[in-house]
Amino acid sequence: MSSYDSRLLNFVIFAPLVFAAVLFILPKNEKGQIRALTFIAMLVDAALAIWAYVRFAEGPAEFRLEYWASWVPEIGLSYHVGIDGIAASLVLLTGILGPLVVLASWTFVQDKVKEFHLAILILQTAMMGALCSLDLLLFYIFFEAMLIPMYLLIGVWGSEERQMAAMKFFLYTLVGSLLMLVALLGVYFIATPAGQHSFDYAAVYNGLLGGSREVAACVKAGGENCSLSPVAAALMRYGPWMFGAFALAFAIKVPMWPVHTWLPDAHTQAPVAGSMILAAVMLKMGTFGFWRFAVPLFPAAAQKYQLALATLAVIGIVYGALMCLAQRDIKRLIAYSSVSHLGYCMLGLAAMTPEAATGSAYQMLNHGVSTGALFLLFGMIYERRHVRLLSDYGGLAKVMPIFTAFFVIVTFSSVAVPGTNGFIGEFLVLLGTFNSKLPLWVGVLASLGVVLGAAYMLLMVQKVFFGPVTRKENQQLHDLNLREIATTVPFLILIVVMGLRPQPLLTVIEQSTRRYVARATLGPESSEPQLQVKTRPPPTPAPAPAGAIPSLKLGENEAPKPSPARDRLLRPMISPNSPRPVLMAAPPANAQGAH
Amino acid sequence: MVVDVVGFLPHATIHLPGPFRYLWLQPICCANSPPRMSPEQILFWVFAVATVFSALGVVVLKNPIASAMSLVATFFFLAGIYVLLWAHTVAALQVLVYAGAIMVLFLFVIMLLSINDVGPAVQLSFSRLLGAVATAALLAALVLAFRKLPTSDLAWANDPARLASFGSIKEVGAxxxxxxxxxFEAVSLLLLVAIVGAVVVAKSRI
Amino acid sequence: MLAAALFCIGMLGVLVRRNALVVFMCIELMLNAANLTFLAFARDRGDMTGHISAFFIIAVAAAEAAVGLAIVIAVFRSRGTVNIEEIQTMKH
Amino acid sequence: MTIPEFTMADFWPVIPAGILTAAAIVLMISEVFLGAAASRTYQSLLSVLACVLAGAVALMNMTDTPRAVLQGYAVMDPFSSFLTLVVCVGTGLAALLAAGFLQHRNAERGEFYALMLFAAAGMTLLGLSNEFITLFVNLEVLSVATYALTAWLRRGSRPSEGAFKYFILGAFAAALMLYGAALLYGATGTTHLTDMAAKLRAALAETDASGGHPKQMLIYAGFLLVGAGFAFKVAAVPFHMWTPDVYEGAPTPVTALMSAGVKAAAFVALVRVFMALGPAVDPQLPFIAFSVLALLTMVVGNLLALPQRNVKRMLAYSSIAHAGYLLLGVAALFAVGKDAKVGVLSSTPLVGISGSMQSDVYQGILFYLLGYTVTAIGAFGTIVALERREDETKGNAWDLDRFAGLGSRKPGWALAMTVFMLSLGGVPPTVGFIGKVLLFRAAVDAGLLGLSIVGMLASAAGVYYYLRVVVYMYMRPAPEGALVPERRWTTELALVATAAGTVLFGVLPGPITALLQRTDMLFHR
Structure with missing residues (x-):
């Protein structure tokens, strides 16, 4: 791996922040310049994200493009980033979405332009950081840091009820994540030996793995009195609670039924850009959190609650769909459709079979693309009319043909018509669910959700676009302009390409899927995904990208000591026969699964 | 426990300052005769009862001036008890500083402000009742705690050299x-701060 | 035990009296109770520490009295009363 | 008579206090030569300089070996040296804030800064006192100075009211503590903390003829009273009633100093006293006491802050809540590895208590104190920047409406205030977050799971009222006729410094944690 590669993710994460710093200096009134600069920043970030994705696809190890730097060695917090298949895909999605978000709000936001774009750029950094973090606390920091700009996006640039919605969003997420913080600290103490406590993902995972096995074996034996190692005993006792805390935090973010109630408000009140980011990327943090943290760290507990998770997911699917049928507000409808769609993602995760997990991951991307596009498109007419009710529209097909065409294509993707990306994701999830050990009714109900989904989306399309033009105001609407078309087309391309040629993406995802399933089930392969902690100090303390890498600067009065924390980490973690700090965790994944 | 320490000990003595320094009272209690009150015991009880009553007077008297005078009385009686406790230096200080300086300050302020208190001296509210109850509970606990203490034999007092120097100005000073x-340095800092603070706060304008 | 009684009388006074000056006097009572305790135990053990402590406490009481009375004067100047009930104007 | 011998090593720990006192005296003397109209900005800067010097000495002291100095009346350990550093930071910033505040009211005098520095000196000395009487005297030094500072603006009715309440309750608390100390002295015959610990154990074990433990009750009563005195000083629920009134009544820079410095010093003294004496008694008792206090303080502090519209009062309640988090840390010090069920007030270590637990707690407490100091002074600084003298009598000087539309009127201030609010709420990337992680990490390590969860939930409630300020600043239009606040460079400098510190220590806590990691923190014998 070249030294460029090892720093690539830093650029991906912090490029928006650097641009934000530049933006900070720009005068307030140069709105054009501000928009252009933000757009360029997002383009650069998108390019970097694509580059990272391409570089990722070449490597064999599980976590690639890793970068490690000591941050607060006293508490075992390090700056450690790296991506696996799913993270790479989500980074790609986030990167591509960035410039589109800026374009989408080009004219929508006229007030406090500078602050708006600052918030978006900071948000981008936080999201990229959360996706790339390989350190639990680092992830938590980025996870929380996402809240502030999003809170401001909703609260300052949203619609009428924005303050309430913003507060609700913030508090819901915060409560969950604070509980997660307690659990995270618990994990940290359980998993890593005293004196060498570390928040590093790999260290924590490796520390817990043995305990998880013992617990699973103990549960299988049905024995109350199995002799357990201290780690296993702690896991036996607190594992379910900790899993619960992690699961709650992520379930709120997903959002799963019944903690979804913040989402419709947040989506309804948020500006277009806010809705797009929220739907496309931020909700994925929840599923991603399950994928990366909640399930692999506590497989025993996850298995215990597998059915409960799946049930909640299915309830979410059906409930979301039913709520959609009852909505009169279009944005609310799209928001509830998110609840439904993310139910599939959660179902896929809970099923713990390779197909379902792959489908779940794919569905995360799909949902990002299709719901993002839906919010974008709706934002366009909202900008023209500033009303959100279904009854305010009707017969738009006659007035805005291009818009209608786009909208319908996106709707197809959303209802999973074969040939679009949505189909592949949902199909895989359902297939995997039927193959899993979950009871049959779960799959059946989930299939029902597909039918309902088609029903509400098509009903909405019918009401909004077809039939006579019912409102006078709607007759004068002009169709999309060039900027709007340019914003939408990438989405359409993604929908079609992901629908017709999913294999490249699936290949990347599947590398992670297999490991996820092995970890979740502690199956025969579960010994394989032993992670190696990257502890090699950064090759040279080369100048970091401006303000980017929080490396530990030793104070002047610091005694010259050979960084004990680093040594501490090094000793136990690197196995003597590993010449390289990052071991490949598995041979290159060969495509397996449904395709 | 004050009562025990002073009153019921077989060879308790009063250790008086100045010319009476070596006036030793005879042991007053014998093992085979019923206990009698020794003079210092009587004195102690007189002072103790007077202290408690004058202290109660501070709390219940309505007129602030009466309260203040009652407080002065308390301080004097306390000084008497201090003498009985062989702490004549502190007793002298008590009279000088408390009764002489602090109380004059108090009276001065009361006169200066010519406070005439109207209305009831004590106005009970829920929180105050709670406070009173807490105080009573604390009193009970403290009484219990003191009751449990063993009586001291004052064995150290058999060493005349120690006894002679105990509580003397010289010893305290040394x-x-x-x-x-x-x-001590900290106290000097405290007094400096207090002077500055008092002057600053009491000035009529900055 | 006398000290305890004295202390509690003082505490009671602080908690129930309305006149600021009297409350202040009650605090002095509490300090004296501490003094008495120190001295009693000092005699008990033949240990001079209690005497020194009492000495310091008297000094501290004097300092406190100076500043405290200054504050009472300030309160009286701005309000015309030293009644605690009437000084409670800030809402909770 | 033996004449004690002192070496320079004895004096290092008190040098910061000496510097502060000397500067205070210089300020008072120089004031004599000034006319009424003379510019007095130099006084603020001189105070800051003194704080910087004292802080630098404290920083040097941190590397020294922990030891008892000055015949055992004081100790020199990184714990107290770090407190000195925190106090110096806090006092320096508060002095900067004071300049603008006092000029605006035409009340700037050298005595104000002198008293501030005296208070700071008292705080540093309190941190290193290792003997009850010394501790008491130093506590009074800082208290008396603070009483006087609180009453500084005697023209208004609020300051004198605040000062009066503060004085009465402060003196009451001191008397409680003192009486407790007297009882402990009665049980052990010494007032030195280090000696007392050993003798306490012996005294507790003493039996009388009937087999009871005669001194047990005396000792527990002493502990109770000392604890209650400290609880008043740190404003723990249910001893918190004075806090909001006093905080509201005091001049805002003094409030800042109180919420940061006084509280920090009291906490350090609390930890020192109870860490020295606690082990002598059953650790279960202090653990339960502090757990209950922490629980009540966290929950009640946050709940009472929720309905406040007065930002200054809200910050007062929030300071109570933060005291609760710190008490959680103190409770963690006494956590015992009992195999209890996971409950709110129990301690169940996850894997077994690690040896480094106590030093983790010390680090957590100290870092939290530093973080809170910087943040709280910044938050009060914003209030200083916004408030106007004319409103004080009307009682709405600190209403939330004052913050409405600040985001567009004064974007810089609004940004700074946002940073402070987020830091108080414990949201990354601010120093409040790191502090919270460190503190709760220690608590979780000690097995205080239930309390940690309650604390986290309480702090989530806290975020609600912190965010409300942000809501007003960014999402409400400025009221009609809102006056543009005056700008004063000293105030703004303090705001910039605190905001930068809040973010910087939040992103790069490394130097401070490294500093804290360095030593075994507390002087033990």
Whole structure:
């Protein structure tokens, strides 16, 4: 791996922040310049994200493009980033979405332009950081840091009820994540030996793995009195609670039924850009959190609650769909459709079979693309009319043909018509669910959700676009302009390409899927995904990208000591026969699964 | 426990300052005769009862001036008890500083402000009742705690040299200026701060 | 035990009296109770520490009295009363 | 008579206090030569300089070996040296804030800064006192100075009211503590903390003829009273009633100093006293006491802050809540590895208590104190920047409406205030977050799971009222006729410094944690 590669993710994460710093200096009134600069920043970030994705696809190890730097060695917090298949895909999605978000709000936001774009750029950094973090606390920091700009996006640039919605969003997420913080600290103490406590993902995972096995074996034996190692005993006792805390935090973010109630408000009140980011990327943090943290760290507990998770997911699917049928507000409808769609993602995760997990991951991307596009498109007419009710529209097909065409294509993707990306994701999830050990009714109900989904989306399309033009105001609407078309087309391309040629993406995802399933089930392969902690100090303390890498600067009065924390980490973690700090965790994944 | 320490000990003595320094009272209690009150015991009880009553007077008297006078009385009686406790230096200080300086300050302020208190002296509310109850509970606990204490035999007092120097100005001074240097300096800082603070706060305008 | 009684009388006074000056006097009572305790135990053990402590406490009481009375004067100047009930104007 | 011998090593720990006192005296003397109209900005700067010097000495002291100095009346350990550093930071910033505040009211005098520095000196000395009487005297030094500072603006009715309440309750608390100390002295015959610990154990074990433990009750009563005195000083629920009134009544820079410095010093003294004496008694008792206090303080502090519209009062309640988090840390010090069920007030270590637990707690407490100091002074600084003298009598000087539309009127201030609010709420990337992680990490390590969860939930409630300020600043239009606040460079400098510190220590806590990691923190014998 070249030294460029090892720093690539830093650029991906912090490029928006650097641009934000530049933006900070720009005068307030140069709105054009501000928009252009933000757009360029997002383009650069998108390019970097694509580059990272391409570089990722070449490597064999599980976590690639890793970068490690000591941050607060006293508490075992390090700056450690790296991506696996799913993270790479989500980074790609986030990167591509960035410039589109800026374009989408080009004219929508006229007030406090500078602050708006600052918030978006900071948000981008936080999201990229959360996706790339390989350190639990680092992830938590980025996870929380996402809240502030999003809170401001909703609260300052949203619609009428924005303050309430913003507060609700913030508090819901915060409560969950604070509980997660307690659990995270618990994990940290359980998993890593005293004196060498570390928040590093790999260290924590490796520390817990043995305990998880013992617990699973103990549960299988049905024995109350199995002799357990201290780690296993702690896991036996607190594992379910900790899993619960992690699961709650992520379930709120997903959002799963019944903690979804913040989402419709947040989506309804948020500006277009806010809705797009929220739907496309931020909700994925929840599923991603399950994928990366909640399930692999506590497989025993996850298995215990597998059915409960799946049930909640299915309830979410059906409930979301039913709520959609009852909505009169279009944005609310799209928001509830998110609840439904993310139910599939959660179902896929809970099923713990390779197909379902792959489908779940794919569905995360799909949902990002299709719901993002839906919010974008709706934002366009909202900008023209500033009303959100279904009854305010009707017969738009006659007035805005291009818009209608786009909208319908996106709707197809959303209802999973074969040939679009949505189909592949949902199909895989359902297939995997039927193959899993979950009871049959779960799959059946989930299939029902597909039918309902088609029903509400098509009903909405019918009401909004077809039939006579019912409102006078709607007759004068002009169709999309060039900027709007340019914003939408990438989405359409993604929908079609992901629908017709999913294999490249699936290949990347599947590398992670297999490991996820092995970890979740502690199956025969579960010994394989032993992670190696990257502890090699950064090759040279080369100048970091401006303000980017929080490396530990030793104070002047610091005694010259050979960084004990680093040594501490090094000793136990690197196995003597590993010449390289990052071991490949598995041979290159060969495509397996449904395709 | 004050009562036991002073009153019921077989060879308790009063250790008086100045010319009476070596006036030793005879042991007053014998093992085979019923206990009698020794003079210092009587004195103690007189002072103790007077202290408690005058202290109660501070709390219940309505007129602030009466309260203040009652407080002065308390301080005097306390000084008497201090003497009985062989702490004549502190007793002298008590009279000088408390009764002489602090109380004059109090009276001065009361006169200066010519406070005439109207209305009831004590106005009970829920929180105050709670406070009173807490106080009573604390009193009960403290009484219980003191009751449990063993009576001291004052064995150290058999050493006349120690007894002679105990509580004397010389001894107090010697200890204070050698061992207690740091707190002493801290007190000097405190007094400086208090002077500055009092002047600053009491000025009519900045 | 006398000290305890004295202390509690003082505490009671602080908690129930309305006149600021009297409350202040009650605090002085509490300090004296501490003094008495120190001295009693000092005699008990033949240990001069209690005497020194009492000495310091008297000094502290004097300092406190100076500033405290200054504050009472300030309160009286701005309000015309030293009644605690009437000084409670800030809402909770 | 033995004349004590001191070496320079004895004096290092008190040098910061000496510097502060000397500067205070210089300020008072120089004031004599000034006319009424003379510019007095130099006084603020001189105070800051003194704080910087004292802080630098404290920083040097941190590397020294922990030891008892000055015949055992004081100790020199990184714990107290770090407190000195925190106090110096806090006092320096508060002095900067004071300049603008006092000029605006035409009340700037050298005595104000002198008293501030005296208070700071008292705080540093309190941190290193290792003997009850010394501790008491130093506590009074800082208290008396603070009483006087609180009453500084005697023209208004609020300051004198605040000062009066503060004085009465402060003196009451001191008397409680003192009486407790007297009882403990009665049980052990010494007032030195280090000696007392050993003798306490012996005294507790003493039996009388009937087999009871005669001194047990005396000792527990002493502990109770000392604890209650400290609880008043740190404003723990249910001893918190004075806090909001006093905080509201005091001049805002003084409030800042109180919420940061006084509280920090009291906490350090609390930890020192109870860490020295606690082990002598059953650790279960202090653990339960502090757990209950922490629980009540966290929950009640946050709940009472929720309905406040007065930002200054809200910050007062929030300071109570933060005291609760710190008490959680103190409770963690006494956590015992009992195999209890996971409950709110129990301690169940996850894997077994690690040896480094106590030093983790010390680090957590100290870092939290530093973080809170910087943040709280910044938050009060914003209030200083916004408030106007004319409103004080009307009682709405600190209403939330004052913050409405600040985001567009004064974007810089609004940004700074946002940073402070987020830091108080414990949201990354601010120093409040790191502090919270460190503190709760220690608590979780000690097995205080239930309390940690309650604390986290309480702090989530806290975020609600912190965010409300942000809501007003960014999402409400400025009221009609809102006056543009005056700008004063000293105030703004303090705001910039605190905001930068809040973010910087939040992103790069490394130097401070490294500093804290360095030593075994507390002087033990």
């Amino acid at each position: 200890i204070m200026y050698t061992q207690w240097l740091f707190p």
